[in-house]
Amino acid sequence: MNKTDAFFVTLKLYIKFIFMLTQMLENILVAQIEKEAYSSNLYLAMASWAENNGFEGTAQWLYLQAEEEHIHMLKFITYINERGGKAVIPALKQPPIDYIDIHDLFDQVYKHERLISKSINEIVGVCMEEKDYSTSNWIQWFVNEQIEEEKSVKLILDKLKLIGLHSLYLFDKDIVLMRNTASKA
Numbered sequence: 001m002n003k004t005d006a007f008f009v010t011l012k013l014y015i016k017f018i019f020m021l022t023q024m025l026e027n028i029l030v031a032q033i034e035k036e037a038y039s040s041n042l043y044l045a046m047a048s049w050a051e052n053n054g055f056e057g058t059a060q061w062l063y064l065q066a067e068e069e070h071i072h073m074l075k076f077i078t079y080i081n082e083r084g085g086k087a088v089i090p091a092l093k094q095p096p097i098d099y100i101d102i103h104d105l106f107d108q109v110y111k112h113e114r115l116i117s118k119s120i121n122e123i124v125g126v127c128m129e130e131k132d133y134s135t136s137n138w139i140q141w142f143v144n145e146q147i148e149e150e151k152s153v154k155l156i157l158d159k160l161k162l163i164g165l166h167s168l169y170l171f172d173k174d175i176v177l178m179r180n181t182a183s184k185a
């Protein structure tokens with residue numbers, strides 16, 4: 001390594017040290033890695049149930065949802081490491097295998113997203129307590145994302161309430177279009 005390279009490596013480490021996360025913030029961000037990873041697995045489990053019960057559109061919606069949660073997890077991992085923390089990859093508990101019906105499944109998606117919104121809000125609270133305004137700024141993306149997540153699942157639940165147990169075939173075809181329309185908006 002020449003002198004210039006060594007200088008830049010040291011500078012990078014120094015900057016990392018100055019902007020290091022506090023222990024409390026690092027802990028809560030690491031805990032969020034597990035929540036996002038579990039979300040991804042939960043939606044995979046739900047997708048598998050949907051696929052086995054004839055809801056192919058719903059399965060497709062859930063597979064995409066699982067991919068998004070995986071990306072969320074990656075965002076936390078890289079952010080923690082960039083800010084001088086240590087991203088720990090957790091062991092995950094097994095998500096439920098069975099669901100009563102499609103209503104029950106989406107009820108559980110909604111409950112889960114509400115839980116995630118709560119934990120993102122808790123991170124915002126810790127950012128304020130620790131006066132870490134960069135992380136507070138960074139986490140805003142997740143605050144907005146949770147608003148969108150809750151909104152889209154609520155819409156699905158409302159639709160399901162309207163159709164009851166009839167026309168589930170049409171609902172299943174429709175759900176893929178709902179995601180495409182939302183991502184274009």
Ligand SMILES: [Fe+2]
Pocket residue numbers: 036039068069072116
């Ligand atoms: Fe997420």
Ligand SMILES: [Fe+2]
Pocket residue numbers: 039069113116149
């Ligand atoms: Fe989510």
